[in-house]
Structure formats: structure tokens, C-alpha cells
Amino acid sequence: MRNAVVLLGRFPALAGLDLELAPGTVTLVQGPNGAGKTTLLRLLAGLAPLESGSATVLGHDVTIEKRRVRASVGLLSPATMLYDDLTIKENLDFWATLSGHSDADTLAALKRVRMVEFAQQRVVTLSTGQRRRAAIAVVALRRPRLWLLDEPHAGLDQSGRDIVDGLIEDAIAAGATVVVASHELARVRPLATHIATVAGGIVHQFETLVPNA
Amino acid sequence: MREIWAVARKDLRIEARSKVVATQVLPFALIILVLFGLALDADRSTLRAFTPGLFWVATLFAAILAIQRSVSVETSSSAFEALRLSGTPGWKLFGGKALAVALQLVAIEAVLAIGVVVLYRSSFADPVLVVTAALAATVAIAAAGSLYGVLAVGMGVRDTILPMLLLPILAPVLVAATRAFDDGLGTAAVNGWSWCGLLGLFALIYVVIGSAAYAVVIEDA
Numbered sequence: 128m129r130n131a132v133v134l135l136g137r138f139p140a141l142a143g144l145d146l147e148l149a150p151g152t153v154t155l156v157q158g159p160n161g162a163g164k165t166t167l168l169r170l171l172a173g174l175a176p177l178e179s180g181s182a183t184v185l186g187h188d189v190t191i192e193k194r195r196v197r198a199s200v201g202l203l204s205p206a207t208m209l210y211d212d213l214t215i216k217e218n219l220d221f222w223a224t225l226s227g228h229s230d231a232d233t234l235a236a237l238k239r240v241r242m243v244e245f246a247q248q249r250v251v252t253l254s255t256g257q258r259r260r261a262a263i264a265v266v267a268l269r270r271p272r273l274w275l276l277d278e279p280h281a282g283l284d285q286s287g288r289d290i291v292d293g294l295i296e297d298a299i300a301a302g303a304t305v306v307v308a309s310h311e312l313a314r315v316r317p318l319a320t321h322i323a324t325v326a327g328g329i330v331h332q333f334e335t336l337v338p339n340a
Numbered sequence: 341m342r343e344i345w346a347v348a349r350k351d352l353r354i355e356a357r358s359k360v361v362a363t364q365v366l367p368f369a370l371i372i373l374v375l376f377g378l379a380l381d382a383d384r385s386t387l388r389a390f391t392p393g394l395f396w397v398a399t400l401f402a403a404i405l406a407i408q409r410s411v412s413v414e415t416s417s418s419a420f421e422a423l424r425l426s427g428t429p430g431w432k433l434f435g436g437k438a439l440a441v442a443l444q445l446v447a448i449e450a451v452l453a454i455g456v457v458v459l460y461r462s463s464f465a466d467p468v469l470v471v472t473a474a475l476a477a478t479v480a481i482a483a484a485g486s487l488y489g490v491l492a493v494g495m496g497v498r499d500t501i502l503p504m505l506l507l508p509i510l511a512p513v514l515v516a517a518t519r520a521f522d523d524g525l526g527t528a529a530v531n532g533w534s535w536c537g538l539l540g541l542f543a544l545i546y547v548v549i550g551s552a553a554y555a556v557v558i559e560d561a
Contacts, residue, residue, distance in 0.1 A: 135375075158443040173423060174424065174425065175420060176559075194429075195427075197424060197425045197426070197427045198426075198427030202425055204418070204421070206417065206423035207417065207418075208418050208419050208421060209417055209421065210350065210354060210413065210417055211358040211416070211417065212353075212354045212358050213350065213353060213357075217350075220348050221346055222422070223342055224342060224425065225346060225347075225423075225428045226426055226427065226428075265422075
């Protein structure tokens with residue numbers, strides 16, 4: 128993206144941000160609250176409207192080809208985007224139908240986040256961590272080419288955190304690209320190939336990490 | 341069609357679990373019928389004459405609540421964002437949301453029909469006309485309501501603004517449905533089928549506009 132500006136009301140959440148991510152990389156986006164990390168992820172997902180500048184995701188312009196961008200990305204946001212009155216299985220089946228995936232994909236996603244035994248439980252009855260796992264399963268189900276993870280470890284126990292790390296590793300092995308916005312630097316840094324430091328709506332520093340350094 | 345049915349089934353399943361329409365909207369519609377009867381202080385023959393209008397006013401008020409519920413299902417879980425992310429075409433999302441509202445309205449109308457028979461002693465002179473007109477009006481209300489419900493969310497004042505937005509748009513449907521019912525219930529000598537045709541036209545227009553505009557309005561929801 129080049130000189131990307133995104134406004135939240137009149138406030139420039141992104142104020143001329145430049146960023147280029149190579150396929151198959153894991154980029155840790157770090158920065159203080161209000162720096163623009165979440166807005167950056169939303170822009171990459173084709174959800175935040177670009178006021179000026181340009182942004183291309185997986186070869187598609189985020190303004191002109193929103194639907195293509197959205198169909199190729201998976202966004203884990205602070206809101207779980209799950210329907211409380213449906214079971215986890217019903218939620219996953221619904222999103223699987225809309226994104227053209229099968230029952231087998233749903234089951235695989237549930238297994239991946241170790242939630243098979245809770246599949247028939249309504250979301251409203253789940254703990255915060257279990258809801259978070261279910262939300263992660265929805266992202267995993269889509270098998271996106273670009274994973275956008277906003278504080279993916281938040282609210283998870285050790286087992287859940289390990290699942291997130293494993294999913295990031297699996298995604299990279301499958302050739303996907305991962306962007307993780309997180310305050311848990313010690314947790315994400317070992318997985319990251321790059322670190323983008325964001326403040327005031329722009330990228331202040333972009334580092335390439337040496338593997339296993 | 342798979343996606344349309346998936347969206348509709350999801351909304352109907354949520355309603356089956358939460359029972360908001362069954363335990364709140366439906367009783368509200370019946371209370372309107374009772375209150376009109378009390379407020380008009382009329383004998384049965386007068387109530388019978390007013391039945392078509394009272395039926396559709398009660399249906400419209402109930403529809404507004406059902407539409408608000410349909411929207412709140414998505415806003416309470418930030419699911420509009422997830423629906424956009426799904427990459428599903430807007431017209432399919434619209435079709436599913438409108439179908440679910442329409443099926444709930446059919447159930448409400450069926451109970452209201454029993455209500456007017458029991459409370460007002462109304463009878464059906466032309467049941468085929470009544471059912472056809474009801475279906476056409478239901479499609480029009482569900483289509484316009486599903487579109488304006490999302491539009492109201494985008495304006496950020498959904499709970500209060502929806503009736504203001506929706507009722508003027510649905511006024512022609514109210515008039516046409518009432519006239520068609522006048523014939524169908526035998527309360528006035530009008531050509532109900534021509535009004536029914538007009539209802540069909542309204543339904544078609546609202547479905548076409550909703551299908552075309554939903555992808556745009558959902559961007560701000």
C-alpha cells in the first residue's frame with residue numbers, strides 16, 4: 128500500500144501509511160493503542176474505506192475489487208462475529224456455506240482448535256476463551272491466503288495460545304501470508320519474519336528478522 | 341440459492357431458539373387488534389368493516405419489530421462485518437434476510453387472521469384473493485424492511501429512525517393490501533384483484549431495489 132489514508136470520522140486512523148508485504152511472511156504489527164494497527168488490518172481485509180492513496184491485496188485493489196479481497200482473507204478481530212443463539216457447529220456450518228466450504232472443512236477446523244466436544248454447545252454458554260477458539264476456527268475454516276490476526280492470543284489459555292501459534296505455522300507452510308497485530312511481542316516475535324512498528328497511522332520502522340535469531 | 345437459504349435458515353433458527361417474535365412481536369400484534377376494538381368502541385359490524393385496515397396496521401407495526409430483530413441479530417455480534425467478509429453477493433444476503441422476515445410475517449399474519457375472525461367475527465369471502473394479496477404484501481414489506489433496516493444501522497440511530505423511514509415507503513402497500521382485503525373479506529365492493537396486482541408490482545419493485553442496493557448499504561452497517 129502506498130500513502131494509504133483511512134479516516135475514522137474525521138480522525139486519520141491511517142495517515143499516509145506505506146507498507147509492502149511479501150507472500151509467505153509473518154509480519155508482527157506493533158505499536159501503542161490508537162496507532163492504527165486494527166485499521167491497518169481492516170484495510171487489508173477490504174473493510175476500511177481508503178480515503179486516499181492506494182492498496183493492493185493479493186493482486187486486487189481493495190477499493191475496486193473488495194469482494195475478491197474479502198473472499199481471500201481471514202480476519203480474526205476482537206469481536207467474535209459468532210451468533211450467540213447458534214451452536215458452534217451451526218455457526219461454522221453457516222460460514223462454511225457462505226464461503227463455499229464443506230462439512231469436512233468444518234470438522235477439520237473444529238479439530239484444529241480442539242473444540243469438537245463443544246460443537247453442539249450454544250455460543251452464549253461458552254467462556255470467553257472458548258468463544259475465541261470458535262472464532263479462530265471460523266478463520267481457519269476459510270483457509271485464507273492472507274491471515275489477519277488482531278490480538279490472536281487475547282483471552283486464550285496456554286493450550287489456546289499454542290493452537291494459534293500452530294495455525295500461523297501451518298498457514299505459512301501452506302504458502303499463506305500472515306499479519307499479526309499484537310501487544311504480546313515476546314509471544315509473536317519468534318514466529319515473525321518481519322516487524323512493522325506503527326504509530327500515528329504510519330509505519331515508523333519496518334524490520335526484517337533473521338530466522339531463529 | 342444455497343447461500344440465500346443458509347442466511348434465512350440461520351435467522352429462523354435463531355428465532356426458534358430466542359423466541360423473540362413468538363413471545364414479544366406476536367402478542368404485541370394481537371394486543372393492537374384488541375386495543376383497536378376497545379378504542380373504536382364499535383359494534384361487530386363496524387369492526388368487520390374496519391378489519392382490513394386494522395389487520396394491516398397491526399401487521400406493519402409487528403413487521404417493524406420483526407425487522408429490528410432481524411437487524412439486531414447481526415449488529416449484536418458484529419456479524420454484518422463477517423457477512424461482508426464472506427464475499428457473498430449482496431443480493432443473496434438480502435434474499436436470505438428478507439425470506440426469513442417474510443416467513444415470520446406469514447406466521448404473524450396467520451395468527452392475526454385467526455384473531456380478526458375470533459375478535460371481530462370477520463369471514464373470508466374470497467380466501468384465494470386474501471392469501472394472494474397477503475403473500476404479495478408480505479414480500480413487499482419484508483423486502484423494503486430488510487433494506488431499510490440495514491440502512492438505519494448505517495445512520496447510527498436504528499431503533500428510532502426505522503419506523504420513520506419505513507412507514508412512508510410502505511404506505512402504498514398498506515393502502516393496496518387494505519383495498520384487496522376489502523374485496524377478499526367482502527367488506528367493500530372493490531376490484532380486489534387489481535389491487536392485488538398493484539401489490540405484486542410493489543413487491544417486485546422492492547425486491548429489485550433491495551437486491552441491487554443491499555451490497556451498497558451493508559457497507560455502512
